[in-house]
Amino acid sequence: MEDLKDLLPVEAVRLDVRAADWREAIGAAGRLMVETGATTDEYTGEMVANVEENGPYIVIAPGVAFAHSRPSPAVLRTGMSWVRLAEPVEFGHESNDPVTLVVALAAQDSAAHTSAMASLARLLGDPATAAALAEAPTPKALHAVLAGERPKDGSETATAPEASATPEPPTASAPHAVSLHKILTVCGNGVGTSLFLKNTLEQVLDRWGWSRFVTVEATDTISAKGKASEAVALLTSREIARTLGDVGRPVKVVQDFTSTAEVDAVLRDTYDV
Numbered sequence: 001m002e003d004l005k006d007l008l009p010v011e012a013v014r015l016d017v018r019a020a021d022w023r024e025a026i027g028a029a030g031r032l033m034v035e036t037g038a039t040t041d042e043y044t045g046e047m048v049a050n051v052e053e054n055g056p057y058i059v060i061a062p063g064v065a066f067a068h069s070r071p072s073p074a075v076l077r078t079g080m081s082w083v084r085l086a087e088p089v090e091f092g093h094e095s096n097d098p099v100t101l102v103v104a105l106a107a108q109d110s111a112a113h114t115s116a117m118a119s120l121a122r123l124l125g126d127p128a129t130a131a132a133l134a135e136a137p138t139p140k141a142l143h144a145v146l147a148g149e150r151p152k153d154g155s156e157t158a159t160a161p162e163a164s165a166t167p168e169p170p171t172a173s174a175p176h177a178v179s180l181h182k183i184l185t186v187c188g189n190g191v192g193t194s195l196f197l198k199n200t201l202e203q204v205l206d207r208w209g210w211s212r213f214v215t216v217e218a219t220d221t222i223s224a225k226g227k228a229s230e231a232v233a234l235l236t237s238r239e240i241a242r243t244l245g246d247v248g249r250p251v252k253v254v255q256d257f258t259s260t261a262e263v264d265a266v267l268r269d270t271y272d273v
Contacts, residue, residue: 003115003116003119004080004115004116004119004120004123004146004147005143005146005147005148006116007078007079007080007116008079008080008081008082008116008143008146009036009143010139010140010143011032011035011036011139012032012033012035012036012038012079012080012081012082013032013081013082013139013142013143014028014032014081014082014083014084014139015084015136015137015138015139015142016084016085016086017083017084017085017086018085018086018087019085019087019089020089021089021090022051022056022065022089022090022091022092022099023048024089025065025083025085025089025099025102026044026047026048026051026065026067026102026104027044027048028083028102029044029047029067029081029082029083029102029103029104030043030044030047030067030081030104031044032081032082032083032104033079033080033081033104033106036079036081037076037077037079038075038076038077038078038079038080038081038106039074039075039076039079039106040074040076041074042072042073042074043069043072043074043075043106046069046070046072046074047067047068047069047104049069050067050068050069050070050188050189051067051091053188054188054221054239054240054243055092055239055242056091056092056093056097056239057187057188057193057236057237057238057239057240058091058192058193059091059093059096059097059099060096060193060196060197060237060256060257060258061096061124061256061257061258061259062095062096062256063088063096063098063099063100063101064096064099064100064101064103064124064258065091065099065101065102065103066103066104066105066192066193066196067102067103067104067105068104068105068106068107068189068191068192068193069106069189070189070191071107071108071109071191074106075106075107075108076106077106077108078106078107078108078109079105079106080103080104080105080106080116081103081104082101082102082103082104082142082146083101083102083103083104084100084101084134084142085099085100085101085102088100094238095255096255096256100134101133101134103120105191105192107191107192109191114195117195117196117198117199118199118202119146119148120196121196121199121200121203121257121258122199122203123145123146124258125200125203125258125259125260129145130258132145133145133146166207166208166209167208167210167268167271167273168273169209169210169213170210170213170214170271181213181214181215181232182214182215182216182217182230182231182232183201183214183215183216183217183231183232183233183234183235183270184216184217184218184219184224184227184228184231184233184234184235185197185198185201185216185217185218185219185234185235185236186218186219186220186221186224186234186235186236186240186244187218187220187221187236187237187240188220188221188240188243189220191218191220193237193257194218194219194220194236195218196257196258197218197235197236197254197257197263198216198217198218200257200258200259200260200263201216201235201263201267202216203260203263204260204263204264204267205267207260207264208267214232221240221243221244224236224244224247225244225247228247228248228249229248229249231249232249232250232270232271233249233250233251233252233270234247234249234250234251234252235252235254235263235266236251236252236253236254237253237254237255237257238253238255241253250270252266252269252270254266
């Protein structure tokens, strides 16, 4: 698996980019992937079409959009780009607008970039690191933070509620439980935001000591409907939840895909603990 620094070279980072609207913002991120040899121009159009079809579910956290589409012939190799906007742009998201950061992903498959998604989820979920990324003066300085250099005054910040006790592991008699104890994270394509949410959820399960009891699978909306019967619950955005409709299992909405505190609360509600 490739690391974040391998998939996101410093040449694919642009700061203080001006965009009139969300299409131009995605366009700026798409051009960087073309310039660095990850995609053709067609992929940028596919990322825009994804939002037009599925809504602004790619706005995964306050101010952060994760632009992507399905693997296609327009993807020459798995790669990413990073665009920090000079002025915020509205994507139409109910709670996470306006957007100041657009991270774009072009994936040939779901396997090559899972390590990079885990790294990105941890970085954006840590307040000190997120602040360092927002304040980095140059692409090189920002890339250094992405490569793992910690802010001088930063440390790992616990975002899960400190007052809440760690729940007991799930059992066959636990509310809503099924034998596999599987949770699905769902997005429009199954290779981008669903992986991001999967990584945040797995961080919470690790903290609880539940990782060996509950598995997490990232998937797309079509596959999720077929797999729903295997799962305890499905976690997704509000837009994708509307698309899924009634699948016979609880569909839980997560607004901030970087927030372990929010995911912790959703998981507690799922298992009634």
